[in-house]
Amino acid sequence: MMNLIKTLFLAYLLSTSAFAHTSLALDSTLPTKKRTVLTVAISEASYFPFNYIENGELKGFSVDVLDYFEAHSNYDFEYFSVPWPRGVYLVAQGKVDLILTLFKTPEREQVYHFIEPPYANEVNQLFTLAENNFEFSGQLEQLVPYSIGTVREYSYGKAFDQANQLNKVPALSEEVLLTLLLGKRIDMAISNNLVFNEMALQKKVNNKIRAIKPYISLNPVYIALSKKTVNSKEIKQNLETLTKQLTASTYFQELLNKHQLNF
Numbered sequence: 103m104m105n106l107i108k109t110l111f112l113a114y115l116l117s118t119s120a121f122a123h124t125s126l127a128l129d130s131t132l133p134t135k136k137r138t139v140l141t142v143a144i145s146e147a148s149y150f151p152f153n154y155i156e157n158g159e160l161k162g163f164s165v166d167v168l169d170y171f172e173a174h175s176n177y178d179f180e181y182f183s184v185p186w187p188r189g190v191y192l193v194a195q196g197k198v199d200l201i202l203t204l205f206k207t208p209e210r211e212q213v214y215h216f217i218e219p220p221y222a223n224e225v226n227q228l229f230t231l232a233e234n235n236f237e238f239s240g241q242l243e244q245l246v247p248y249s250i251g252t253v254r255e256y257s258y259g260k261a262f263d264q265a266n267q268l269n270k271v272p273a274l275s276e277e278v279l280l281t282l283l284l285g286k287r288i289d290m291a292i293s294n295n296l297v298f299n300e301m302a303l304q305k306k307v308n309n310k311i312r313a314i315k316p317y318i319s320l321n322p323v324y325i326a327l328s329k330k331t332v333n334s335k336e337i338k339q340n341l342e343t344l345t346k347q348l349t350a351s352t353y354f355q356e357l358l359n360k361h362q363l364n365f
Contacts, residue, residue: 196330
């Protein structure tokens, strides 16, 4: 598998890393039609197990999914690593074609084509310091007295997103959330449980935090396509055909198991 790193220049960006990535052998039955490159925004912070860097190589569940698409279509995918809020904006503006692991909301449906069916599910869970004794039975009203760190432009499911009575503290990334939590600047953080646990383990602070059950949400995540991309409706249809083909295969179950996403 080959990684190419290049720089994306935009009017308001100085530079960001990009990864062009191909791993599966191309289907020999495909016609020799010119291949179409679609650009993909991914969070510059590791989002394990969906996308992360290992030994200088971009890996993860989402990468494996798009590798499958490359091998069974005339599409190639070029990855641009940017802060999550910027990635959401760039795709909304049509400056980048796709964004991964996006929750569907009515507001987002106005600017993105969501590729059906969803290609994974994601758990969101509360985390606090191990020394804290917060009780939570699943009722959001119990969280009113506490400050809860969130990542800007993330959705955590309809119920949490619309719980305006909660004291939500926005941050740029999960890494910032962990720093705020360890510094006691927030009482809790909400995050994908796999992402937050892996990050805490890598930073060797996993013994300082604990997850709070029950989960806040279990939600489907989507590949989203900018409606401003040229031929977006045709691309949407093609990507949906590929997604249905993949999710009906035994290979898809292998990927879910491999990346601990078989909830």
